[in-house]
Amino acid sequence: MLEEFVEAGAPPEIMYSGKPHIGTDILQTVVKNIREKIKSFGGEVKFDSKVTDIKVKDNKIQSVVVNNEYEIESDVVIFAIGHSARDTYEMLLNRGVEFEQKPFAIGVRIEHLQSMIDENQYGKFAKHPRLKAADYRLTYTSKINGRPCYSFCMCPGGTVVAAASEENRLVTNGMSEYKRDRDNANSAIVVGVGSEDFSSSHPLAGMEFQRYYEHLAYKVGGGGYIAPIQLVGDF
Ligand SMILES: Cc1cc2nc3c(=O)[nH]c(=O)nc-3n(C[C@H](O)[C@H](O)[C@H](O)COP(=O)(O)OP(=O)(O)OC[C@H]3O[C@@H](n4cnc5c(N)ncnc54)[C@H](O)[C@@H]3O)c2cc1C
Incomplete structure (x- = not known):
């Protein structure tokens, strides 16, 4: 790879x-x-081409419908559609494709000055020209209920970016460019959630759980796709 x-x-x-x-x-x-x-190698990449439906006969896939316009026939179809293609998950579920719940993690982005992370990690060597922007990793397991809490996707010298994929919902993510030379560091601080947190045993109940919190974040941010911000201590 x-x-x-x-x-x-x-x-x-x-x-x-x-x-x-x-x-x-x-x-x-x-x-x-x-x-x-x-x-x-003979592969083909189609842009602006969304699978909007599938055709199934005798419990076997026959074709995919693209943009509600035309079909591509195949008896083997792999959907590698990522974490956010909720409309497509719903379509596939409605067409009888088997789904099951899985645990995931949900949380907030924490952002701080990169210089603070460098000083904490490198001590007196912070700012040394041969040292790159420092990163960190935190993990904690609740002694009360065993729920894991950890940092994820730590982005040294990076930025927090908007990552919503649905209307009236808000999600953030983070990224760094190669040099990691921006002023801030950020990371996700997340807790694990699973079936016990969802409202039902429906295969897409986790998705509804996500939608609920994404909509709350959208509302708390003032409704303009602006992420709500507060100090760590207040949070
Ligand atoms: C801002 C940001 C920063 C990240 N940083 C990192 C990082 O530093 N390191 C890391 O390991 N991971 C990172 N990730 C996560 C990483 O990008 C994902 O885990 C990875 O892209 C998942 O790959 P995938 O191929 O499963 O899905 P995706 O990359 O989401 O690809 C799915 C594709 O399917 C297409 N699709 C969906 N539905 C349909 C449909 N019905 N018809 C046709 N096409 C469809 C989508 O348009 C998309 O092109 C980051 C993610 C974001 C958003």
């Missing part, structure tokens, strides 16, 4: 780095180069 990335333009140090980092700016070229390689 790492070799493929390097061949496509990722920094060679990811081959030996303990926490390989490509950076959003370089990743754009890497993805494009991988796409060109797939095309050189």
